[in-house]
Amino acid sequence: MCLNEKYLPVYQFSEKHSLHIMAPHADILTAVLNFRPQEDWLFRYATAVRELPIRLLDVIQGRSAKSRPSFGMENFTLLEKNGVLELVFGLAGKFWQADYGQTTISTASDFLAFNKSGTAKLVLSFTVEKLNETHTRLTTETRIFCLDKEAKRSFTPYWYLIRPISGLIRLRILKAISHSVRNEMPSTPIN
Structure with a gap:
């Protein structure tokens, strides 16, 4: 059973x-764990636009607009890693609210038990499939309940x-992970 099915069937x-x-x-999964989407200009820009209402509200209410950290992978909880094949992150809350309405989830069991009315649960998974000795398929899936x-x-x-921008960001994440893995591979001499 894939981890998506375990955490959000x-x-x-x-x-x-x-x-x-x-x-x-x-x-590849090591590269996924090390990747920070905040390094991508589109992710930073989309997040800044998404967070503009809450940052303006902070300024109006006399709070520093910089006191609130931007949304990133730190908001997710790593729920489980299956060797070098798969990993899944979880998030829970009211994502549509200006401040994301996020509920702190510390563990996989907290995520599974979470059932607060008026909220949603999200899993973000990365799955690796070996195609041959030199090629791999990396798949990311987001599910929301x-x-x-x-x-x-x-x-x-x-x-x-948000779906069109979210999809574009996911594609950019996959390409950035691919680029980072290829750049870290030792070069092989051409005969």
Whole structure:
């Protein structure tokens, strides 16, 4: 059973992207864990636009706009890693709210047990499939489950608003991971 099925077998929204990478499969999940999307200009820009309302509210209410850390991989909880083949992160909250309405999830069991009404759960997975000795398929999938009708009603317009940029960011993440793995591979002499 894949980890997505373990942590979020039922979901209403999903997005999946894959990329073939010329690199051994054993190196790829390490690159995923080391990747920071904040290094990508599109991710930084999209996050800044997404967070503009809450930052303006902070300024209006006399709080420093810089006191709130930007959204990033630090917001996710690593739920489980399956060797060099798969890993899954989790997130829970009211993602459509200006401040993301995030609930702190510390462990995999916290994520599985989470069931607060009016909220949603999200898993972000990365799966590695060895194609041959030199090529690997890296797949990322995002699944979202709204815990009730209220959450689904709130999340649906947000999903359709962010999905195009989210998909583009996921593709850029896959390409950046591919680039980092290829750059770290030792060069082999050409005979």
